[in-house]
Amino acid sequence: MPLENVKKIMLVLSGKGGVGKSSITTQLALTLSLQGHSVGVLDIDLTGPSIPRFFGIEEQKVRQAPGGWIPVPVHDKQSLPARGSTSTSSSQHNGDAATNPPTEVGSLSCMSLGFILANRSDAVIWRGPKKTAMVRQFLTDVLWPPLDYLLIDTPPGTSDEHISLLETLLKSTSGPAAPPNQLAGAVVVTTPQAISISDVKKELNFCKKTGIRVLGVVENMAGFVCPNCSECTYVFSKGGGQVMAEEFGVPFLGSVPIDPAFVVLVEEGVRPVYPEGTVVAGKTAATVEKLDGEASKEGLLVDKYRDCSLAPLFDGIVANVVEGISKSG
Amino acid sequence: MAPLMEEPTQVDLDAPLKSAPKLVAPEPEHCPGPESTQAGVADSCAGCPNQKICASAPKGPDPDIPLITDRLSSVRHKILVLSGKGGVGKSTFSTLLSFAFASNPSLTIGLMDTDICGPSIPKMFGVEDETIHVSGEGWEPVWVQDNLGVMSVQFMLPNRDDAVIWRGAKKNGLIKKFLSEVRWGDTDLLVVDTPPGTSDEHLSVNSFLKTSGVDGAVLVCTPQEVALLDVRKEIDFCRKAKIPILGLVENMSGFVCPGCRYESQIFRASTGGGRKLAEDEGIPFLGSVPLDPRIGQACDYGESFLDAFPESPACAAIKRVVRRVGQEMGIKGDILGEDGS
Numbered sequence: 236m237p238l239e240n241v242k243k244i245m246l247v248l249s250g251k252g253g254v255g256k257s258s259i260t261t262q263l264a265l266t267l268s269l270q271g272h273s274v275g276v277l278d279i280d281l282t283g284p285s286i287p288r289f290f291g292i293e294e295q296k297v298r299q300a301p302g303g304w305i306p307v308p309v310h311d312k313q314s315l316p317a318r319g320s321t322s323t324s325s326s327q328h329n330g331d332a333a334t335n336p337p338t339e340v341g342s343l344s345c346m347s348l349g350f351i352l353a354n355r356s357d358a359v360i361w362r363g364p365k366k367t368a369m370v371r372q373f374l375t376d377v378l379w380p381p382l383d384y385l386l387i388d389t390p391p392g393t394s395d396e397h398i399s400l401l402e403t404l405l406k407s408t409s410g411p412a413a414p415p416n417q418l419a420g421a422v423v424v425t426t427p428q429a430i431s432i433s434d435v436k437k438e439l440n441f442c443k444k445t446g447i448r449v450l451g452v453v454e455n456m457a458g459f460v461c462p463n464c465s466e467c468t469y470v471f472s473k474g475g476g477q478v479m480a481e482e483f484g485v486p487f488l489g490s491v492p493i494d495p496a497f498v499v500l501v502e503e504g505v506r507p508v509y510p511e512g513t514v515v516a517g518k519t520a521a522t523v524e525k526l527d528g529e530a531s532k533e534g535l536l537v538d539k540y541r542d543c544s545l546a547p548l549f550d551g552i553v554a555n556v557v558e559g560i561s562k563s564g
Numbered sequence: 565m566a567p568l569m570e571e572p573t574q575v576d577l578d579a580p581l582k583s584a585p586k587l588v589a590p591e592p593e594h595c596p597g598p599e600s601t602q603a604g605v606a607d608s609c610a611g612c613p614n615q616k617i618c619a620s621a622p623k624g625p626d627p628d629i630p631l632i633t634d635r636l637s638s639v640r641h642k643i644l645v646l647s648g649k650g651g652v653g654k655s656t657f658s659t660l661l662s663f664a665f666a667s668n669p670s671l672t673i674g675l676m677d678t679d680i681c682g683p684s685i686p687k688m689f690g691v692e693d694e695t696i697h698v699s700g701e702g703w704e705p706v707w708v709q710d711n712l713g714v715m716s717v718q719f720m721l722p723n724r725d726d727a728v729i730w731r732g733a734k735k736n737g738l739i740k741k742f743l744s745e746v747r748w749g750d751t752d753l754l755v756v757d758t759p760p761g762t763s764d765e766h767l768s769v770n771s772f773l774k775t776s777g778v779d780g781a782v783l784v785c786t787p788q789e790v791a792l793l794d795v796r797k798e799i800d801f802c803r804k805a806k807i808p809i810l811g812l813v814e815n816m817s818g819f820v821c822p823g824c825r826y827e828s829q830i831f832r833a834s835t836g837g838g839r840k841l842a843e844d845e846g847i848p849f850l851g852s853v854p855l856d857p858r859i860g861q862a863c864d865y866g867e868s869f870l871d872a873f874p875e876s877p878a879c880a881a882i883k884r885v886v887r888r889v890g891q892e893m894g895i896k897g898d899i900l901g902e903d904g905s
Contacts, residue, residue: 250681250682250727251650251651251682251684252649252650252651252652252682252759252760253649253650253651253652253760253786253791254650254651257790282648282760282761282762282763282794282797283648283649283650283760283761283793283794283797285790285793285794288789288790288793289790355793355796356793356796356797356799356800357797357800358648358762358797358798358800358801358804359762359797360762360763360766360767360801360804360805361763362597362732362763362764362767363591363731363732363733363763363764364590364591364592364593364595364732365593365594365595366732366763367593367731368592368593390650390760390761391650391651391681391682391759391760392681392682392759393681393727393728393729393730394680394681394729394730394731394732394735395731395732395763395764397729398729398731426651428860428861428863428864429687429863429864430655430684430687430688430860430863430864431651433684433687433692433724433725434682434683434684436724436725437681437682437725437726437727437728438727439725440725440726440727441727441729444727444729445729459819459828459830461821461823461824461826461828462826462828463821463824463826463828464821464823464824464826466821466822466823466824468819468821468822468823468857469857470819470830470855470857470860471857471860472857472860472861472864493830495828495829495830495832498788498830498831498832499832499834501790502788502789502790502832502834502835503834
């Protein structure tokens with residue numbers, strides 16, 4: 236049973252589509268890796284897999300080994316130079332480099348149906364039983380390396396994929412071979428507007444019914460900071476996530492604003508750069524010198540992500556989640 | 565079990581439907597579908613506990629299909645709103661499309677929400693707490709306006725926040741009911757809102773509506789490649805299922821800061837956005853709708869954005885798109901029943 240290698244399994248759920256489940260999964264994975272944990276990401280969104288795109292590994296294919304699939308590696312365990320000391324750093328950064336030790340990052344690998352399709356625009360037109368079989372296969376036939384955390388990204392809704400996922404997981408994690416409390420729980424993602432909240436409430440009720448612990452609610456797309464005038468606009472309203480978390484008595488992990496630089500990082504691989512004085516979630520974003528052309532695209536995704544304004548925010552969210560998990564044993 | 569590397573078989577979209585037999589065991593992985601003509605006789609059926617049941621079930625077409633066709637014979641046009649990606653604004657667009665059509669008093673509009681696990685339509689119309697009335701003639705849709713009726717699974721839930729934890733087969737059953745039991749009556753346009761993806765709901769809607777004829781599908785996307793990737797899959801689905809594509813709408817394109825009027829591309833079109841995708845795929849581009857926070861607010865409060873902010877640029881953009889949809893469907897004259905522009 237390949238999941239024996241995995242210490243903790245975390246689900247990322249949302250009743251609503253397009254709220255940023257995959258985006259949040261990506262950032263949770265990168266942050267866990269930055270904190271030194273080894274991480275795996277399993278994408279069970281079969282008809283719309285986004286994880287390969289988010290990690291910039293769309294061209295990769297899954298390799299087959301005796302007994303199963305080998306997940307696609309994003310990066311290996313390694314140490315990254317301290318922030319600011321990369322590439323063209325000027326003298327002003329040298330002081331920081333001496334005080335900041337290099338960051339030890341854990342390994343990161345992914346599995347998604349996107350790696351198996353012959354053509355990226357092919358539609359996967361499957362009815363339920365076929366999806367169920369695929370989800371089961373993803374849980375039983377992927378040869379994960381030893382992992383501290385396995386994040387499972389899900390499609391929107393509460394249907395075939397979710398039922399199959401939980402059936403299989405609950406069975407395997409209650410087995411004698413599984414590490415204790417292997418299925419840590421679920422992070423539920425929402426956006427602030429009422430339409431999204433009403434669907435996500437259904438997902439929380441789903442967790443209640445199936446006995447999955449809710450590790451917390453993340454409110455995504457809360458506010459957009461205009462890059463021209465630094466004014467924050469609540470594009471999709473605000474505060475809904477917190478109210479919902481209180482209503483259901485689950486932890487509220489935080490609000491994540493829209494950061495176009497993160498979208499550009501994912502879409503084009505450009506290291507995030509912010510104009511002087513940009514304040515995101517109460518913190519002033521670090522200003523790194525703007526690099527031209529290809530130089531801005533150099534480096535590992537996890538390295539570039541450290542310059543993203545959302546990185547400190549996720550550092551806090553992940554610390555919260557990890558603490559919550561460790562408290563329960 | 566050594567996993568297979570090649571892409572497994574997909575559903576046969578052209579297979580004629582027959583009624584599904586009662587099964588004794590869950591459908592296995594390579595099941596051709598209990599409704600298909602291959603049921604019980606395909607190679608993959610060997611050893612399945614359902615084989616006998618499937619093989620001995622009556623082979624004729626699904627008796628409910630003529631029922632659906634008969635029910636929908638009084639519905640003149642049917643449009644699907646599709647997108648491979650979630651949260652791009654399918655339901656918002658379906659809502660705006662219905663409100664816009666319904667602003668023409670000479671039309672009667674129906675809107676069917678086939679998103680069973682995450683129904684948003686009732687909230688967007690402010691009719692969340694309504695229930696369905698059943699009369700001798702069938703289920704009555706919930707009427708939002710005199711000429712705008714809505715049907716959704718939300719109307720059937722005892723509690724507003726109940727999760728609908730259903731597998732595909734059960735969802736298909738409900739969609740069939742929506743088409744065969746609901747008294748749509750004399751309706752000019754039926755808009756069908758769908759969940760994200762290319763799975764049970766989409767296949768069912770397609771096969772149930774095949775004989776009554778669908779005018780086509782409107783695809784909704786947002787500008788960034790992560791979303792376009794999934795919309796490409798939906799275009800592939802439409803082609804395979806032979807659903808005509810009326811065109812592509814790009815939603816959330818550009819956000820004008822209310823403070824300084826500076827336009828930012830929140831979801832940057834790094835690969836050319838919807839327009840480029842439509843060109844590449846050779847489908848009509850119906851237009852872009854800017855990201856206006858007031859659209860979201862109007863949906864949250866269940867009112868018509870078009871009535872609340874008729875002067876806004878987003879409203880003008882939406883009306884342009886709706887007119888294009890009307891044109892693509894081959895409806896003569898202004899679908900909105902307004903003069904000029």
